[in-house]
Amino acid sequence: MITLYGANLSPFVRKVRVFLAEKNIPYKLEPVNPFTAGPEYRKLSPLGKIPAFHDGTVTLADSSVICAYVARTHPLPALYPAAAADYAQALWFEEYGDGGLAPIVGGEIFRQRVVMPLLFKQPGDETVVQNAVTEKLPPLFEYLEGQIRDGALLVGNHLTIGDIGVATQFVNLRHAGVAVDAQRWPKLARYLASMHGRPSFTAVIEEEEAGLKTARG
Numbered sequence: 299m300i301t302l303y304g305a306n307l308s309p310f311v312r313k314v315r316v317f318l319a320e321k322n323i324p325y326k327l328e329p330v331n332p333f334t335a336g337p338e339y340r341k342l343s344p345l346g347k348i349p350a351f352h353d354g355t356v357t358l359a360d361s362s363v364i365c366a367y368v369a370r371t372h373p374l375p376a377l378y379p380a381a382a383a384d385y386a387q388a389l390w391f392e393e394y395g396d397g398g399l400a401p402i403v404g405g406e407i408f409r410q411r412v413v414m415p416l417l418f419k420q421p422g423d424e425t426v427v428q429n430a431v432t433e434k435l436p437p438l439f440e441y442l443e444g445q446i447r448d449g450a451l452l453v454g455n456h457l458t459i460g461d462i463g464v465a466t467q468f469v470n471l472r473h474a475g476v477a478v479d480a481q482r483w484p485k486l487a488r489y490l491a492s493m494h495g496r497p498s499f500t501a502v503i504e505e506e507e508a509g510l511k512t513a514r515g
Contacts (some may be wrong), residue, residue, distance in 0.1 A: 300325040302364075303339070304348035305332065305507050307412070308474065309359040310396070311349045311465040313405060317365045319498035320457050321372050329465050332359035332418065362392060365459055387453045391445075391460030392449060398438060399467040403474075406430040411474040416513050431476060439483050446485045450492050457496075469503055 300318070304311030311327075330339060332348045333434050342350035343359035351357065351364045353371070357450050369378050379385045407430050410422030415449050442464065445452055452460045468478070468490050480487035493499060 301328050301352040301381075303330045303342060303350040303352070305508055306502070307402060307408075307470070308332075308348050309470050310347075312469060312502050312506075313395075313462055313466045314349050314351070314364050314368075315359045315502050316466065316496075316498045317368060317377065317459070319370065319501065320377060321375065321456065323368065323372055338448075362396065365462075369459075377457060377462070379454055379456075379458060384453050384458075388458040388460035391452045391458075392463030394441075394460075395465075395467045396464035399464065402430050402434045402438065403467045403471050406434070407476060408470040409472045409477045412470075412510070416510075421511060423497075426475075435476075439478065439486055440487075443483045446489045447462075450485075450489050453514070457501070461493060465490060465499065469494065469499070469506070473506065480506045 300323065302311065302314055302318070304314075304327070305477055306312075306327075306329075315325075316380070321415070330350070332346065333346075335343075335346060340346055342352065342357055345359065347470055349361055349364065350359045351367075353367075356367070358367055369376075407427050410424065410427050413434065414420050414422040442452075447454075451457065452464065468480075472494075473479075478490060480488045494503060
């Protein structure tokens with residue numbers, strides 16, 4: 299069986315979990331705290347990041363690499379478009395999530411409101427959070443608002459890695475108590491409600507919320 303190594307609240311671990319769920323591929327999640335992972339874990343993930351992945355004789359690290367591998371080994375349902383332009387767009391939106399949203403959502407908001415108090419037992423810096431919410435997120439949201447198709451997806455008429463890569467970041471925003479203003483960004487709010495309502499997302503979100511509730515007491 300496939301083994302996925304990582305922590306529940308990681309948007310990148312979640313991206314792979316949702317990807318596997320959409321393909322109905324069974325796997326085992328092996329918990330790994332990236333802040334305390336030792337040299338043994340670096341044999342799986344040389345940069346020490348999560349997730350890592352093991353499938354038979356194949357060991358991989360990085361969520362994008364893992365999803366690309368799974369797409370080749372389990373082609374259906376296709377989560378990467380066949381047409382070249384759509385394929386590139388799907389990869390772009392995945393990168394928009396990984397490289398555009400994640401540094402703000404995870405690095406500034408989620409870190410201060412969730413990681414610092416729960417993992418490091420220190421108060422977060424709310425000034426950092428408010429600056430991110432009021433100054434840094436709105437341009438990112440505006441872009442997505444203009445990109446969501448009439449069919450409520452980012453690329454074509456079918457779910458793609460781009461949708462998963464974007465929507466996973468917003469789960470961390472949700473965990474941090476920040477919601478998308480539906481009056482200001484109605485298409486984005488509807489899109490996220492639809493994405494997070496998919497069984498693949500709902501299962502992991504509920505699992506994570508239960509864990510957070512326990513951790514917060």
